[in-house]
Amino acid sequence: MNILDTIIARKKIEVAEQKNAGLLSAIQQQTHPLYSLKDALRSSSTGIIAEFKRKSPSKGWIFPDADVSTIPAGYASEGATGLSILTDEYFFGGSLNDLQQARALVKLPVLRKDFIIDPYQIQIAKAAGADVVLLIAAALSISECKMLASEAHALGLEVLLEIHEKSEFDYIHSNVDIVGVNNRNLKTFVTDVETSFRLGAAIPEEYIKISESGISDPHTVKELRQAGFRGFLMGETFMKEVNPDLALARFIHSLK
Template sequence: MDILDKIIIDKKREVALKKSIISVAHLENSALFGNRTISLSKVLRNSPSGIIAEHKRRSPSKSIINQDFSVEEVVKGYESAGACGISVLTDGKYFGGSLDDLLLARASVNVPLLRKEFIVDEYQILEAKAHGADVILLIAAVLTRSEIKQLSEFAQSLALEVLLEVHNKEELDKSIMLSLDMIGVNNRNLKTFEVSLDFSKELAGHIPDEFVKISESGISSIEAIRELNPFGYQGFLIGENFMKTDNAGLAAKEFISKLLL
């Protein structure tokens, strides 16, 4: 059993426990549930940088990245830097995140927020909406085509956009459907943690143009983004590269400024 399988087993248990104590009605009656969402796909289509900056404390592959920043200072720094959107890790056991991080991010900034999570149940999409998310992530590696369809249509019924993450052509082929807004190619194999921009390059031509293309993971330089631009990528998700510094917001600002030169 690899790390991804372990995460999904733990996530299903976690969701079952949460459902037993926090009702759907409670989530639907939350203060943020009726908020108007902000379109990340529209921002990316009109952005010269395409940077989606991530709040990420740790990961299974890198252990602790940075536990010192407050959510507020990180996301405000990202917004000030000109990030198109902000990704917030909400998994606790493996990434050190929480739904409170998403809530604090929503209270701090007015840019599109992605709930970065291993979503396996509609309940988590209700949680995302109730805590201020604009976008949810679905990971093709852990979902069937029918599950992707059910979850993505449910998200869109709540005015949430959907970013579908793939790693290979098989995952992409099973996942293409109208209820997606963006397709992200993860340059890190979630089973082996191997990282290569070749994954984004190889899949680019197979992603229909109606979807915003996003490249995720392993992007640590301006050169990497310029290398991917000709392949039609309009979004670039970067977390570790900013979070491992002493000032994530400043690191993002310097990166985006150089990118736009």
């Protein structure tokens, strides 16, 4: 079993437990007008989506005691276009509480970063205050992906579809708002920014496209922009620093 299969197997159990425990009805519902990531990316000059992530299966612990009451707000004040908040606990050290806290502190589009396989997780994302959900082609069938995307839209959330291979172009459909090319292969962890350049050109013009993972050099962002990418999802480059928000500020500065 590759790591993605392991994560999904565990996720199925987690969602079943959450349903049994009635998690959705226990969440204090957040209501706010949607902060559209699509619109923010269209109008932003930097397009950095800054991620809050304590650990990952590929790197282990990055910042175990990272403080959610300061870092996302810091990202916002240093110029992030949107936030990505990991909510998977076992593999990424995140929580729904992280999402709720970040939501309460920032007025930016917030992505729930998790492995979504069930509409229940989208309802929870909405209740906890997310604006966008991630759907990973490699983790879903095309029909599951379509069903989950229409659930997200029914709740007024945007959909970020993540792809990594040409064969996953078939997942792109009308209920997708943003197409993300993950430079990291979730089955092998091999990260290569060339993936974005290779796949980017073939993504239909009407979709906003973003490049995800393994970005650490401002020069890469400039090149990706020239290739038509409007957003850049970056985690580790910031989270490996003592002050991730200041690392973002320096990165943005060097883009100018």
